Structures are given as C-alpha cells and as structure tokens.
Amino acid sequence: MRLPSWLAQHLAALRALIVLTIVLGLAYPLLMVAVARIPGLAHHADGSLLAGNKGSALIGQSFTDKDGKPLRQYFQSRPSAAGEGYDPTATSASNLGPENLKLLNLVCERSKAVGELEHVDGARPYCTPGGEGAVLAVYPDHAVSLGEACPARPFIAQYQGRPVQCAEPGRDYGDGVTTPIRGDAPEHPAVPADAVTASGSGLDPHISVAYADLQVPRIAAERHLSEAQVRRLVEEHTEGRTLGFIGEPAVNVLQLNLALDGS
Structure with a gap:
C-alpha cells in the first residue's frame, strides 16, 4: 500500500531527524570527548590548568x-x-590604530609608570616627560599640545616659531595639523614594547x-x-x-x- 505523499514526507523527515540526532547529537560529541582524553591532549582540553x-x-x-x-x-x-x-x-x-592619540597616551603613561617601578628611564619617542602623547595641533600662528589639558604647561614652549599652548578641555582641535613630536628619547627605549601594549x-x-x-x-x-x-x-x-x-x-x-x- 502506497502512503500518501504528505505522510511519506513526514516519515522521511522523522527518519532524518533521528539519524542526525544520533550522529551529530550523540556520536560526534562523544567522539570529540574521547579524542580530548588522549594522552597529550587532555591537559589542553581541560584548559591547561596549573x-x-x-x-x-x-x-x-x-x-x-x-x-x-x-x-x-x-x-x-x-x-x-x-x-x-x-x-x-x-x-x-583595543582596536586603536597606531596613530590614535588615546593609544599613544596609554603607551606613554604605561612607559612612565614602568620606568618608575623598575628604576629605569621610561622615556620613549613621541611621549612627553609627563607621560602624555607628544602631539601638537599646529595652526598658522600657534600650536596646541593635544595631550596636555590646561592648566598644564606644554612640554615645549615653541614649535617652528609658533607658541605652544595647552589644550582647552572639551574643545575640538581637528582643524589643526596633527603633528607628532619625536623628542630626544632613545631609539630603543629601556621599557620594552610588550610592557606598554x-x-x-x-x-x-x-x-x-x-x-x-x-x-x-x-x-x-x-x-x-x-x-x-x-x-x-x-x-x-x-x-x-x-x-x-x-x-x-x-x-x-x-x-x-x-x-x-x-x-
């Protein structure tokens, strides 16, 4: 006796469900558990706990x-x-790019802190002595130290004949030419890169x-x-x-x- 097409389709779907449940829901997970218990793999599978x-x-x-x-x-x-x-x-x-001022400030702050902790020179290029990013927003008649908010004293007094001012909190200096200042820090800082990144x-x-x-x-x-x-x-x-x-x-x-x- 031939079953109605709708019933045959439902039975086929049920058989597929049972087979896939056994294979993917039981057999495969148990196989993976067994593989994870193989000597040499168990330590990693358990999270390499000490x-x-x-x-x-x-x-x-x-x-x-x-x-x-x-x-x-x-x-x-x-x-x-x-x-x-x-x-x-x-x-x-952090998803911050290498030219991001926030990342530079973090790197400079960390380098200064590690230098103080380990009693070495924490200076590195493009950082101020105070542990901020040494970056200026340059305008025709003046420059602004972006990493040093007022009333801080800027790390340099002048840049190419322009007086350098502190940054007013909350003000956008995107209309200036962003200019990093390398300074006289050593090319190879005493504080390694992985200590600050x-x-x-x-x-x-x-x-x-x-x-x-x-x-x-x-x-x-x-x-x-x-x-x-x-x-x-x-x-x-x-x-x-x-x-x-x-x-x-x-x-x-x-x-x-x-x-x-x-x-």
Missing part, C-alpha cells in the same frame, strides 16, 4: 592589589584590553625575555634573593620559538610567579 587550579597556562593574569597597583614581589604581565583585564569572556584588542587577544600569558630581565632586580630585592637565582628561574620558564623558528622566546608570567612562591 597545580592547585591557580590559573591556566594559556590565559594571563594581573598581579596587582585592589587599587590596581603592581605587587612588587611578582613579575608583572603585559597590559590587557580584555574587559577589566584578562577577562576570557571579553577577549579583544596589549596583545591582540588581551589574554596572552607571556612577556618578552627583555621585559622579564628588566624586572629581575626588583624581584630579587623584594624577595631577598640574588639576581642570579631569579634569572635562573626566568631561564627555566622561558619558552622557545614555536617549531624553532616562529616568533620569539617568551616567559610565562603565571608559571614564573608560582615558581617564585615555591622557591
């Missing part, structure tokens, strides 16, 4: 107090633009070897260890280039700080 569930080896953390100030006994991570900092639910970059994901758990080395004297002094002891720990937690040639060596900050606590 001993005592103190964090993940794949997600960075901030080592600051309740006021956001660096804990001097710990290595500091690079800045993060993910939420309030290293928020896995808000992974992102966030990673693309905002979750990078690593810092450069240069930034780790910069922090060694402070860590050694705070923990009453020799610099050689601290440098040895840095070397032990330095990861080489991916596949031996991709990227640069990097230091996992959380693993290094846990090793410090256990030393």
Whole structure:
C-alpha cells in the first residue's frame, strides 16, 4: 500500500531527524570527548590548568592589589584590553590604530609608570616627560599640545616659531595639523614594547625575555634573593620559538610567579 505523499514526507523527515540526532547529537560529541582524553591532549582540553587550579597556562593574569597597583614581589604581565583585564569572556584588542592619540597616551603613561617601578628611564619617542602623547595641533600662528589639558604647561614652549599652548578641555582641535613630536628619547627605549601594549587577544600569558630581565632586580630585592637565582628561574620558564623558528622566546608570567612562591 502506497502512503500518501504528505505522510511519506513526514516519515522521511522523522527518519532524518533521528539519524542526525544520533550522529551529530550523540556520536560526534562523544567522539570529540574521547579524542580530548588522549594522552597529550587532555591537559589542553581541560584548559591547561596549573597545580592547585591557580590559573591556566594559556590565559594571563594581573598581579596587582585592589587599587590596581603592581605587587612588587611578582613579575608583572603585559597590559590587557580584555574587559577589566584578562577577562576570557571579553577577549579583544583595543582596536586603536597606531596613530590614535588615546593609544599613544596609554603607551606613554604605561612607559612612565614602568620606568618608575623598575628604576629605569621610561622615556620613549613621541611621549612627553609627563607621560602624555607628544602631539601638537599646529595652526598658522600657534600650536596646541593635544595631550596636555590646561592648566598644564606644554612640554615645549615653541614649535617652528609658533607658541605652544595647552589644550582647552572639551574643545575640538581637528582643524589643526596633527603633528607628532619625536623628542630626544632613545631609539630603543629601556621599557620594552610588550610592557606598554596589549596583545591582540588581551589574554596572552607571556612577556618578552627583555621585559622579564628588566624586572629581575626588583624581584630579587623584594624577595631577598640574588639576581642570579631569579634569572635562573626566568631561564627555566622561558619558552622557545614555536617549531624553532616562529616568533620569539617568551616567559610565562603565571608559571614564573608560582615558581617564585615555591622557591
């Protein structure tokens, strides 16, 4: 007996639903769970949690107090633009371009702060001594320091014969010619780039070897260890280039700080 076409279509749809539910709703997820338990993959599948569930080896953390100030006994991570900092639910970059004044101000402010923390020169090109972006809006008869709101004193008094003024809060200076001023900062600043810029994901758990080395004297002094002891720990937690040639060596900050606590 031939079934009516409408009933045959409904039965075909039901069979497809049952088959797809078994294959995609049960078999495939169970297969993926089984693959994730293969030795060598299970650690990553579980989130690469470290001993005592103190964090993940794949997600960075901030080592600051309740006021956001660096804990001097710990290595500091690079800045993060993910939420309030290293928020896995808000992974992102700042999306600010390299010529954005807001980003430049952040970089300058961070470089000054890191320099003061590590007792090195925090100066870098296109930053004022006060930790603001050294950018002028230039007009025919004067210039305005965009990063320094009134009543601040501009970082330079004159630019090409034009007097330099502070920026009036709330005023738009888009009609001026935006001009960055390099200044006399060294070409290679003492504060590494990863100390003042966030990673693309905002979750990078690593810092450069240069930034780790910069922090060694402070860590050694705070923990009453020799610099050689601290440098040895840095070397032990330095990861080489991916596949031996991709990227640069990097230091996992959380693993290094846990090793410090256990030393």
